[in-house]
Amino acid sequence: MISEFALIERYFTRPASSADLGVGDDCALLSVSPGHQLAVSTDMLVSGRHFFADVDPHRLGHKALAVNLSDLAAMGAKPRWFTLSLALPAIEEPWLAAFADGMFDLAREFGVELVGGDTTSGPLNICVQIMGEVPTGQALLRSGARPEDDVWISGTLGDAALALDGLQGKISLAGEGFAFVRDRLERPLPKVNLGLALRGLAHAAIDVSDGLLADLGHILTRSCVGAALDWESVPLSNAMRSVEDLSVVRRCALSGGDDYELCFTAPACVRPHIDALRDTLGVALARIGVITAACDLQVRDVRGEPIEIERHGYDHFA
Numbered sequence: 001m002i003s004e005f006a007l008i009e010r011y012f013t014r015p016a017s018s019a020d021l022g023v024g025d026d027c028a029l030l031s032v033s034p035g036h037q038l039a040v041s042t043d044m045l046v047s048g049r050h051f052f053a054d055v056d057p058h059r060l061g062h063k064a065l066a067v068n069l070s071d072l073a074a075m076g077a078k079p080r081w082f083t084l085s086l087a088l089p090a091i092e093e094p095w096l097a098a099f100a101d102g103m104f105d106l107a108r109e110f111g112v113e114l115v116g117g118d119t120t121s122g123p124l125n126i127c128v129q130i131m132g133e134v135p136t137g138q139a140l141l142r143s144g145a146r147p148e149d150d151v152w153i154s155g156t157l158g159d160a161a162l163a164l165d166g167l168q169g170k171i172s173l174a175g176e177g178f179a180f181v182r183d184r185l186e187r188p189l190p191k192v193n194l195g196l197a198l199r200g201l202a203h204a205a206i207d208v209s210d211g212l213l214a215d216l217g218h219i220l221t222r223s224c225v226g227a228a229l230d231w232e233s234v235p236l237s238n239a240m241r242s243v244e245d246l247s248v249v250r251r252c253a254l255s256g257g258d259d260y261e262l263c264f265t266a267p268a269c270v271r272p273h274i275d276a277l278r279d280t281l282g283v284a285l286a287r288i289g290v291i292t293a294a295c296d297l298q299v300r301d302v303r304g305e306p307i308e309i310e311r312h313g314y315d316h317f318a
């Protein structure tokens with residue numbers, strides 16, 4: 001079996017081109033571009049809690065980085081560097097090679113560089129810390145939503161939660177639809193370019209990791225506003241539309257986690273600019289409601305009647 005240091009050297013050391021000093025010393029050395037702030041976030045994935053222990057390691061490597069890139073996207077920050085802290089039950093080289101490939105493939109796509117980390121034995125646990133930069137004062141905060149802003153969402157909602165229901169045998173999904181939602185759960189695509197394009201357009205943004213209502217709820221709380229959403233405008237995939245039980249569809253789309261879409265608010269005057277992003281970025285964008293001065297969150301059906309909201313999203317300790 002290879003040693004800890006050989007493992008780091010073989011799987012997690014790549015030439016650092018944008019760091020002053022990358023993997024191999026006691027610290028990495030990084031220089032932030034002049035006139036920029038460093039945006040830092042971390043997300044941990046725990047086996048059995050955030051992923052199944054037997055999940056495809058290439059997908060796991062992708063997801064560990066993707067969920068962190070999603071946090072930078074939500075701030076409108078450009079990805080620069082990340083660190084990787086790994087607890088591994090054993091050194092399984094084919095697993096490590098696939099995991100590293102999945103992670104570095106995505107890292108290359110977004111120009112983000114692995115600059116350090118920590119490796120230990122223990123129950124499988126993956127913790128990425130990500131660093132990006134944003135021109136000073138231009139980050140998209142949760143606290144900027146204002147009454148009468150439009151509420152927007154990228155992509156479709158609830159697919160990852162639907163896949164989880166399928167994997168747990170709670171519902172049965174047909175082949176193609178299941179493959180699609182499973183991809184959404186296991187290979188989320190962070191909306192980094194959308195986040196960058198929203199600088200100067202959006203008043204507030206968040207990525208949907210715990211469910212639309214829970215995450216939009218964070219914007220509302222931090223901005224001291226409310227929102228009225230139209231259920232009919234909530235974007236659903238074909239796979240989701242094929243589910244007959246409306247209560248499952250609503251639970252997944254409104255309260256299901258792990259979608260990593262961006263939810264943001266913006267004034268009505270920038271609608272044409274946001275509409276144009278669909279073509280320039282090739283991303284689906286839906287306007288699903290409006291910010292209100294009253295501090296509550298309502299979802300209305302097609303007749304304008306409030307929909308009973310069952311659950312406000314995922315809470316690790318609930």
Ligand code: ADP
Binds near residue numbers: 024025028086
């Ligand atoms: P220390 O004992 O000072 O914590 P380590 O021996 O843990 O140093 O790590 C040696 C070098 O390898 C450091 O530069 C560290 O950042 C890097 N490193 C350790 N684990 C990883 C990993 N999983 N991915 C990337 N770099 C790592």
Ligand code: MG
Binds near residue numbers: 117118119
């Ligand atoms: Mg260490």
